[in-house]
Every structure is written in structure tokens, then in C-alpha cells.
Amino acid sequence: MGREVRRVPLNFDWPLKKVWDGFLMPDGLDETPCAHCKGGWSSSAEALKDLWYGYILFDPASTGSTPLRHDTPAVRARAERNVAQAPDFYGTGERAVVREGQRLADLFNAQWAHHLNQDDVDALVAENRLHDFTHTWSRETGWQKREPAVVPTAAQVNEWSLTGFGHDTINQMVCVQARCAREGLPVYCAECDGRGSFEAYPGQRAEAEAWEPTGPPEGEGWQLWENVTEGSPISPVFPTAEALAAWMSDPARGKRWVPPATAAAFIADGWAPSFVSIPETGVVSGVEWIGHHTTEEA
Numbered sequence: 001m002g003r004e005v006r007r008v009p010l011n012f013d014w015p016l017k018k019v020w021d022g023f024l025m026p027d028g029l030d031e032t033p034c035a036h037c038k039g040g041w042s043s044s045a046e047a048l049k050d051l052w053y054g055y056i057l058f059d060p061a062s063t064g065s066t067p068l069r070h071d072t073p074a075v076r077a078r079a080e081r082n083v084a085q086a087p088d089f090y091g092t093g094e095r096a097v098v099r100e101g102q103r104l105a106d107l108f109n110a111q112w113a114h115h116l117n118q119d120d121v122d123a124l125v126a127e128n129r130l131h132d133f134t135h136t137w138s139r140e141t142g143w144q145k146r147e148p149a150v151v152p153t154a155a156q157v158n159e160w161s162l163t164g165f166g167h168d169t170i171n172q173m174v175c176v177q178a179r180c181a182r183e184g185l186p187v188y189c190a191e192c193d194g195r196g197s198f199e200a201y202p203g204q205r206a207e208a209e210a211w212e213p214t215g216p217p218e219g220e221g222w223q224l225w226e227n228v229t230e231g232s233p234i235s236p237v238f239p240t241a242e243a244l245a246a247w248m249s250d251p252a253r254g255k256r257w258v259p260p261a262t263a264a265a266f267i268a269d270g271w272a273p274s275f276v277s278i279p280e281t282g283v284v285s286g287v288e289w290i291g292h293h294t295t296e297e298a
């Protein structure tokens, strides 16, 4: 995730900024998508996912949940915050807050995500997905399980989901899978066994599993590569480390310029992350950091 020095042949001429072919799995190993599903899910699981996000009609009564109103405290608090942040858009005063509260209530009432029942909550707790309730956090100790164990109520979790970050995609998958299990519905597509694709020819999957990336050829040259993508060269090939350091520290390179000592230290080290956060100086480029770090140690 940054830049690295590679030793390549002096006549290595792979185009700059183009990912080295050997790092990419050949297209011929791509499987044929399953025509019966999207990504391996059963139609039941897909429907429940749509229900979670409100893409298909959801009724709070179906999970025994109470519909939200514009004046439900958590809804009202969010409406007040939205209106305060963008009065030009929402208008001001009580009418604006009520209107925005009603919009939010309608939106949330259409989503299973905000109307979980206790079975859903228990499934999330079993998968360790509700740390805000079941754990404490401090800088010193990190997350620690509450003793005795706490199981939040569905009402508590549904209120929580209206504040802060709420549920993520993993929570959605946990609830969908648990509900499929409870209702005896398949989670995965039976046609493709949940893989979402078929081998284009017999043995393709084993070939793809056995495939390993291969780096560029090795040689006497010195070249700077970025590995933010799979990996591509970003400098000419130089015959010596000093020549590469000189290129890196050439002021003509403008913003990408690094001091000569830093460039030399980086090449000696061979690898730098793109950016490093240092308390006293803030974020610096990874190459500068290597220089800073090495100078300090020396």
C-alpha cells in the first residue's frame, strides 16, 4: 500500500503506471455468472434483503413493531438536526421539523432494518454484532464483554438504529440468514450452490485456486513501483540505487520531490506506505516518513 523498489532487468520496458500482467488473474479464469441468482443468494434471501432496505413494501406490524411517528423522540431528534443543518433546504420552525420528522418516519417505517424483533436481535447478539449494548469500550482496554451478559430488547436496538451509524451490511446478512433458518427458507441459490457462478470448463475453479501472481523478472536495475493497485512501475529503470535516489529527489519533479537523504533511506529500506500519520507532524508521505524514521535511529 505505497511505493516499493524492485530490481528488474536494465532493459525492462513494461509501460509506466500499467499494472504488471503477472499480478492479474487471467480473464480466462473468470467463471460464468449464474443465470438464476445475483451473487449466490436464494430468491428468499434476496427478498428479505430488499425488505431490510425498504426496496419492497415492508409493514412494521409484520415483525410486531410499532410504527414510528414524526414525534417519536429518536425521529424528532434527527429531524431537528437535519433542519438545523440545512435551513435553506428544509425551512425553519416547528412546521419544518414536523415535515422532516414525517418524511423520516415514513422512510424508516418502510425498512425492516428499523423494526427488528427479538429473534433478529438475538441473532445479532449471537454473532457479536451489537457491541454498543453487549460490550464496554475504553481507550485502555478496548472492547470488553459486559458481565453479566446483556441482551438488549428489540425496542432498544430499533431506537439505536435511528441514531449514529446503525446497522451495517454484515448485520443485514446476519438477520437475513437467521430469518431464513427460522422460517425454513434456503439462504443460497440451489442452482450454483451459493457460488454465484459456474465453471466455464471443467477444472477451471481448481486452476483459479492454484493461480498465483508472478512478479516481474529480476535483474540489475532499480525501479520505483507503486503497490496501491496490484502493482505497476512508476519510474524509469536505473542502473544504480544512487541514480534512482537522484531521480526521486530531483526538484524538477515538483510535488513528488523528496529530499536526497530521504530518497536514499527509502531505497535502503525498500518499501514505504503511501501516507503515514505522525503525531507531531501530521500526515506525511510514506517516503518522507522512512527518511524521518531512519534519521532518528541513526
Ligand SMILES: [Zn+2]
Residues within 6 Å of the ligand: 034, 035, 036, 037, 038, 040, 041, 189, 190, 191, 192, 193, 194, 195, 196, 197
Ligand atoms: Zn445461482
